[in-house]
Amino acid sequence: MKTVVVCTGGGGLLAGVALAIKSVRPEVRVIGVQAEQGAAYPASLKAGTPIALTSMNTMADGIAVGRPGAVPFAIISNIVDDIATVSESEIARAVLMLLERAKLLVEPAGAAATAAVLARPQDFEPPVAVVISGGNVDSLLLMHIIRYGMAAAGRFLTVRVRVLDKPGSLAQLLEAVRKSNANVVEIAHSRFDPGLSVDEVDIVVQVETRGPEHRDELLRQLAESGYEIIDR
Missing domain, CATH: 3.30.70.260 (ACT domain)
Structure with a gap:
């Protein structure tokens, strides 16, 4: 395993995964993934301090956290290798792929890391481990996501x-x-x-x-x- 990819909201999951992995395999790259329309970490890391978003609009509500947590931010800024972002269509395609091929019902937030790897595989050195978390999705929203994902996939x-x-x-x-x-x-x-x-x-x-x-x-x-x- 050379790369671990983790869906990221406030940063608690990413910080915990990064601490665990880096303590035994410091050479492994750990990358967090946020939804483009709810990404607080890129600007916060650039500024060197947690910055609050003024607005968010993403189907990945489970990681739509407007301001990074202070404790996770301190860890992430020191040991996490990168933060990537994914579009709404990329998230929808990932949810659809996981449902069809892996037979897993994953909410948009939980599919964000998978979405990043599917959209830009060249950015993640294999072997890659992807954290998939969360299956809380409303039936009507799932129907919309499936149709949205099919359109994004050209289907x-x-x-x-x-x-x-x-x-x-x-x-x-x-x-x-x-x-x-x-x-x-x-x-x-x-x-x-x-x-x-x-x-x-x-x-x-x-x-x-x-x-x-x-x-x-x-x-x-x-x-x-x-x-x-x-x-x-």
């Missing part, structure tokens, strides 16, 4: 196209989607946008794809069929 796509409002237009659009073997989840029509002509309609289609390559294939198929995507 869920929403496209809006503008067509003539006449019989057969929807069938032609769906035929173009069928040719790429994408699965239609939901369809909606918008006829009252001020930017529409009286004979036009916007069709919003939500589709499931197998991944980024399949998503790009669908977009190419729509373009080749003459559809201009006005939003996605």
Whole structure:
């Protein structure tokens, strides 16, 4: 083991892990991970003192701590090798991956360390140990995270196209989607946008794809069929 990655809020878990590891294996790198939209440690370490955040907005509420703890901060600033941050989409992808492949239900905060390694594996020298902690997640939030994670992984796509409002237009659009073997989840029509002509309609289609390559294939198929995507 050469690297240990730990999800980090106030810093208690990271400080404890770092103390334990460095006491027996000081050469092992210990890296903390925070959500980008709730990361108090980077600025605090730069300033040399705990600094409070004025706002936070992250799904990883378990590590959304606005100010580093004084005791953990003193330890972390001395022995932890680095603090990384992860985006909301990276966290969602990690939650989805752990659920699908590892069969583990992990809350966003507990998946932050995994998210960092998945997003930037080159930054972590192997063998890597990742701390996964916390399974407290609301069912409705989990549903949202799964959909968000699928979109981030290129497996869920929403496209809006503008067509003539006449019989057969929807069938032609769906035929173009069928040719790429994408699965239609939901369809909606918008006829009252001020930017529409009286004979036009916007069709919003939500589709499931197998991944980024399949998503790009669908977009190419729509373009080749003459559809201009006005939003996605």
